[in-house]
Amino acid sequence: MAELTYRDAVARGIAxxxxxxxxVVFLGEDVxxxxxxxxxTVGLLEQFGPKRVRDTPISEQAILGAAMGAAMTxxxxxxxxxxxxxxxxxxxxxxxxxxxxxxxxxxxxKCPLVVRTGNGGGARFGAQHSQSVENWCxxxxxxxxxxxxxxxxxxxxxxxxxxxxxxxxxxxxxSLYAIKGEVPDGEIVDTLGTAKILRPGxxxxxxxxxxxxxxxxxxxxxxxxxHGIDCEVIDVRSLVPLDTQTILGSVAKTHRAFxxxxxxxxxxxxxxxxxxxxxxxxxxxxxPLVRITTPHVPLPAADVLEDAILPSVDRxxxxxxxxxxx
Amino acid sequence: MSKQPTAASLNDDIGEAKRLExxxxxxxxxxxxxxxxxxxxxxLVKGTSHLSLGQEAVAAGFAGAMKKGxxxxxxxxxxxxxxxxxxxxxxxxxxxxxxxxxLMRGKGGSMHLTSVEHGVMGSYAIIxxxxxxxxxxxxxxxxxxQDDVTTCFFGDGTTNIGAFHEALNFAAxxxxxxxxxxENNLYMEYTPIGDVTAVEHPAADRASSYGLERVIVDGQDAxxxxxxxxxxxxxxxxxxxxxxxxxxxxxxSGHSRADPAKYRPEGELEKWKKRDxxxxxxxxxxxxxxxxxxxxxxxxxxxxVVDDATEKCKAAPPPxxxxxxxxxxxxxxxxxxx
Numbered sequence: 001m002a003e004l005t006y007r008d009a010v011a012r013g014i015a016x017x018x019x020x021x022x023x024v025v026f027l028g029e030d031v032x033x034x035x036x037x038x039x040x041t042v043g044l045l046e047q048f049g050p051k052r053v054r055d056t057p058i059s060e061q062a063i064l065g066a067a068m069g070a071a072m073t074x075x076x077x078x079x080x081x082x083x084x085x086x087x088x089x090x091x092x093x094x095x096x097x098x099x100x101x102x103x104x105x106x107x108x109x110k111c112p113l114v115v116r117t118g119n120g121g122g123a124r125f126g127a128q129h130s131q132s133v134e135n136w137c138x139x140x141x142x143x144x145x146x147x148x149x150x151x152x153x154x155x156x157x158x159x160x161x162x163x164x165x166x167x168x169x170x171x172x173x174x175s176l177y178a179i180k181g182e183v184p185d186g187e188i189v190d191t192l193g194t195a196k197i198l199r200p201g202x203x204x205x206x207x208x209x210x211x212x213x214x215x216x217x218x219x220x221x222x223x224x225x226x227h228g229i230d231c232e233v234i235d236v237r238s239l240v241p242l243d244t245q246t247i248l249g250s251v252a253k254t255h256r257a258f259x260x261x262x263x264x265x266x267x268x269x270x271x272x273x274x275x276x277x278x279x280x281x282x283x284x285x286x287x288p289l290v291r292i293t294t295p296h297v298p299l300p301a302a303d304v305l306e307d308a309i310l311p312s313v314d315r316x317x318x319x320x321x322x323x324x325x326x
Numbered sequence: 327m328s329k330q331p332t333a334a335s336l337n338d339d340i341g342e343a344k345r346l347e348x349x350x351x352x353x354x355x356x357x358x359x360x361x362x363x364x365x366x367x368x369x370l371v372k373g374t375s376h377l378s379l380g381q382e383a384v385a386a387g388f389a390g391a392m393k394k395g396x397x398x399x400x401x402x403x404x405x406x407x408x409x410x411x412x413x414x415x416x417x418x419x420x421x422x423x424x425x426x427x428x429l430m431r432g433k434g435g436s437m438h439l440t441s442v443e444h445g446v447m448g449s450y451a452i453i454x455x456x457x458x459x460x461x462x463x464x465x466x467x468x469x470x471x472q473d474d475v476t477t478c479f480f481g482d483g484t485t486n487i488g489a490f491h492e493a494l495n496f497a498a499x500x501x502x503x504x505x506x507x508x509e510n511n512l513y514m515e516y517t518p519i520g521d522v523t524a525v526e527h528p529a530a531d532r533a534s535s536y537g538l539e540r541v542i543v544d545g546q547d548a549x550x551x552x553x554x555x556x557x558x559x560x561x562x563x564x565x566x567x568x569x570x571x572x573x574x575x576x577x578x579s580g581h582s583r584a585d586p587a588k589y590r591p592e593g594e595l596e597k598w599k600k601r602d603x604x605x606x607x608x609x610x611x612x613x614x615x616x617x618x619x620x621x622x623x624x625x626x627x628x629x630x631v632v633d634d635a636t637e638k639c640k641a642a643p644p645p646x647x648x649x650x651x652x653x654x655x656x657x658x659x660x661x662x663x664x
Contacts, residue, residue: 025469051469057499059492065458066465066496069476072447073397073466092452092489097459101448105440106430107653109448141654141662165656193664242663276663 001184007177009151010040010116013158014078016187018048021076024162027054027063028080028116037082038118038177060090064115068097071113076162084119084133084171091136098167099142114161114168119147120211120262121294121310122175126301130174132262132294134209135269137169138239144192145239147171149213151181153237156190164192173210193241197250201232204256204320207247207273209236212260212311219260219316227321239269247273248281255286258320260311261293268293287326292319338614340549344390345614348548349607350624351386355406356604357632358415362405362422366583370640371422375436378406380578383603384509385410387551388477391559397445397463397476399456402437403509403577404449407479411444416635425642432645433653447476454480454489457506461497464504464568475562476504477555483514485528491535494570498536503562505555506570509545511577516589529572538570545573546603549610575603 004012018024026044028036032055035042045053056063060081067079081087087094094115101109121130137145144166148154154172161168198213199220208216213235220231232250236243251257257277259270274289292311300306340348359379365371378385381403389410392398400407408418413429421428422436429439437451447463450456460478467474484490485508497504508529512519525531530540543554551573558569576598580587587595608621654660 054500057492057495059458059496061454061489062458062461062492062496065455065489065493066462069447069459069462069464070466070469071462072459073463075466075469077462092455093458096452097450097455102653102656104430104434104438105442105448106433106649107658108430108440108442110656112656141660144655240662244663 001182003180004151004183005177006151006154006172006179006181007038007040009154009183010158010172011042011044013155014041014044015047016155017159017162018044018052023074024076024078025052025054025070026078027056027067029056029058029063029082031055031080036080038174040172040177041080060086061093064090064093067113067115068093068111071111072101072109076112078114078116078162081115081117083129084117085128085131087117087133087136094137094143094169095140099140103142110165111167112165114158114170116170116172118174119171120173120175121299121306122211124301124303124306127298130299134171134239135263135267138269138272139267142167143240144168145171146192146237147173147210147239148237149173149176149210149235151179152183152188153190155183155188157192157237159189160192163189168192171210175211179214193238193243195237195243195246196235197232197246198235199231199233201230201254203230203254204258204324205232205234205247205250205254206258206260206316206320207234207236207270208260209239209269210262212262215311215313216260216316218313219320222313222317223320229321229324231320236269242273244276248277251277251281252284255284256324257285257289258323259291260316261291262310263294265291265293265296287323290319290323292316340552342614342616345611346616346624348386348390348552349611349621350628351389351410352382352548352604352607353625353628354415354631355382355385355409357628358409358418359405361632361636362419363579365419365423365636372424373435374582374584375422376403376582377579378403378577380598380602381509381511381545381575382406383548383551383607384507384545384573384575385479387548388507388555390548390552391555392477393474395445395474397447397474399447399460399463399476399478400449401456401480402449402451403481404439404479405436408439408441408446408449411441411446413441413444413446414635415632416638417441419635420639420642423639424644425639426645427639427642431649433649454484454487456480457484457489457493458496460504461493461500461502464497464502465500467503468500473563475559477507478504479507479509481514482508482510482512482519482528484508485532486523494532494536494538497568498538501565501567504568505558505562506568508570508572509575510572511575513577513581515581516585527572529570533570536570538568541569541571543571543573545575546601546606548603548607
């Protein structure tokens with residue numbers, strides 16, 4: 001057991017899979033010699049050499065296209081897109097190529113690859129380096145979409161993603177890279193499509209993802225301490241596949257559901273989950289389904305503005321309390 | 327009467343067997359594409375289709391120079407490249423007619439012909455997308471020490487999209503065993519390529535940007551194409567890295583089935599038809615001592631194959647509903663939740 005940062009967990013997860021399988025290769029901008037702009041891939045070049053850990057030009061289409069061609073023909077590539085906002089310049093691969101190749105070819109073409117990316121806000125980078133783009137990916141049939149919130153989940157879900165036979169979008173959160181967590185020694189492999197109940201509770205279910213998970217947990221503690229409201233906090237972890245059973249089971253117990261989403265409001269992942277709850281657990285509910293999201297605006301750069309717009313601990317706690325008391 | 331020259335007497339580098347193969351491949355493409363057009367007029371080919379009539383020599387020449395195990399990536403104008411690798415006409419026409427006997431059982435359609443067992447790794451309908459993908463396939467060969475070469479076919483219009491330039495640079499710096507083949511048929515969709523391109527030769531004039539040789543080939547002459555392919559494949563297999571080859575050719579039909587190609591100047595089509603790749607190749611075969619009867623025999627055999635395929639496709643059922651949701655994910659289904 002050791003305490004590890006989220007960023008070091010990324011390198012450990014990649015190293016675990018590269019050591020296990022010689023077909024796992026890793027490419028991206030500044031990932032090898034520089035160890036990644038977020039320093040999340042330090043040491044991999046030294047451990048696995050330049051044949052398996054490769055720096056690329058600033059060519060996101062080439063990175064994802066090459067990853068796909070390699071995946072189709074027998075490798076298991078991990079590709080890094082430095083900031084998830086850059087998905088917009090290589091979205092053809094994410095939207096048209098990876099996810100449709102198997103279906104269109106009647107199962108002839110496989111695409112087992114992982115795209116890792118730095119997602120999300122909180123770093124004061126402004127509107128084009130801060131977005132939460134999980135909903136861009138979630139809507140596309142054929143993709144899997146994963147977003148871990150802790151070091152141990154980074155390793156376990158990354159291992160599961162590399163071993164998965166489908167294309168997986170692996171969203172690391174930039175504002176979580178510095179957090180620390182206990183991680184056991186030895187191999188760690190988790191399961192895609194499993195949510196985790198991080199805090200059991202009886203009064204309301206709070207669903208959160210990535211950077212919103214620690215905020216939801218803190219809000220739950222505050223609600224318990226200051227208002228006697230006992231919230232169950234679920235880390236959704238995997239948007240596709242989605243663990244609806246854990247979510248519906250929790251709502252059946254608490255009769256209330258809230259989502260905490262960093263993405264701008266329209267078409268966020270919480271909307272999909274809330275519609276499932278409305279369809280399938282309507283008679284379990286004692287009140288409205290409530291989404292706590294970033295509003296429908298681009299993210300500002302200034303710290304005071306960014307802090308005001310992302311769902312905060314106070315905003316989460318206030319909204320839950322007011323909804324339950326209304 | 328003077329004796330006709332033979333392949334051996336001319337010290338031919340290609341040889342009679344390969345020449346007959348190149349001819350047959352071109353005729354297969356011509357007949358199948360013409361049939362696709364006829365079936366479209368009968369409303370039996372649905373959706374869109376992009377024909378390679380007039381461009382047969384490019385697909386045939388490169389396919390003839392490939393080895394078994396080499397990989398091809400093509401565009402939505404990919405019927406020719408798919409047929410050239412030996413994919414049965416019936417499966418190609420079946421896919422165009424959206425029948426259950428189609429190459430992908432109707433799930434892909436005309437623009438996405440794929441036959442992994444023949445090395446046809448897909449036909450891509452987003453311009454430029456497959457150039458980086460071809461780089462990845464070549465990277466795998468390099469990484470695993472396998473000696474197959476990847477060929478990526480695309481049109482002149484592709485040279486103006488970003489992915490072309492990303493892929494060329496990427497292939498060059500990683501020295502990948504990939505051959506990029508630009509079929510310059512003079513038009514990007516409905517617009518003359520010269521009207522929208524800063525250089526005269528859209529691919530070849532860009533080669534130096536990536537440290538590559540400037541190669542322009544007569545795309546109406548299957549021998550010239552075959553030789554260019556051989557040279558590029560030898561270079562790639564010996565670790566010499568990528569090549570970019572521009573083949574000058576011409577499409578006889580419009581861009582797609584919706585396009586009557588009225589933008590062409592008068593007489594242009596007729597001028598190119600005088601350099602028809604199949605006419606050129608028939609004369610070539612005769613010059614090498616192959617008789618009219620041998621040529622006519624190939625023509626008749628191919629026509630029979632296409633006729634038989636057409637009848638089988640007409641009789642084939644549409645795809646069954648149970649494949650609607652298969653193969654979205656690797657588990658065979660489309661489940662996204664528990």
